[in-house]
Amino acid sequence: MTAREDAAEIRAALPGLRRGSGLPVVFGGAVQATGRAHYTELSGADTDVLRGLVIDPGRGLGGKSLTELRPLWVPDYLAARQISHEYDGPVRAERLKALVAAPVVVAGRPRGVLLGGLRRSVPLGERTVAAFAAAARDAGQRIAVRDAARRRAAEVEQARTAAEASSGPAAPHWAEVRALNAELRAAAAEVDDPGLRERLLDVCTRMDAAASPPPAAGAPRLAPRELDVLTFTALGCTNADTAARLNLRPETVKSYLRSAMRRLGAHTRTEAVAEARRHGLLP
16 A cells, blocks of 8 residues: 555546546645645646645645545635635635545545635535545545455465465465455456456456366366355355355355355255365365
């Protein structure tokens, strides 16, 4: 997790946000380790006075939005009484009046903020505020998926190192790696960006291949979700546990498990896991 990478996600959101909101000036930045936001990204500004502005939590419109974890707007920034005015100078220099701010939140923590403004004093409509809220939500989702992918990659590397260092069988390590990858695939399925979703699912496929032995000749063909459910079953998870980790309903987990058992010719959960391992479908 780095503020520079978070800022890159905010920068990527600005062109679409400017079009979608109709505001001529959009800007923002990432929250640093200090808890302060640095406005590093600008689009449509006439000057560079906003770039590099450092915002304390709770101060100004952006800082207050970060503290309250919700979108905020004012029809006239310089006259607004509900915010502090430490940053009036840059706002005045850019001739901004109406302003909106929306925090980029991940796991309940602010990671950045998106702002936009007009050079006249008018109430901003619900559609404009909603556009900023949606853009901030999407940026937060991309950051969360990136964080999850990084954690999974680190766990894969730790498992690989442990397996190589251990004189015992590596299967328990790889079974956990495969389970973690199944969780990542569940998260990737919820990503709205088609390109990012495909990239993450491709990584999941390659991680699955690394975490499982080659299937035996003539092995039954199981769907990815059937294998995911069997993976957690092999780790001793109940259907409810598996459902929670894969973001599925327990009834759906039961359906996948029944289907996998039928394909494997198994009559019990334990027998299904044993057959999957015998065919090289599970580590």
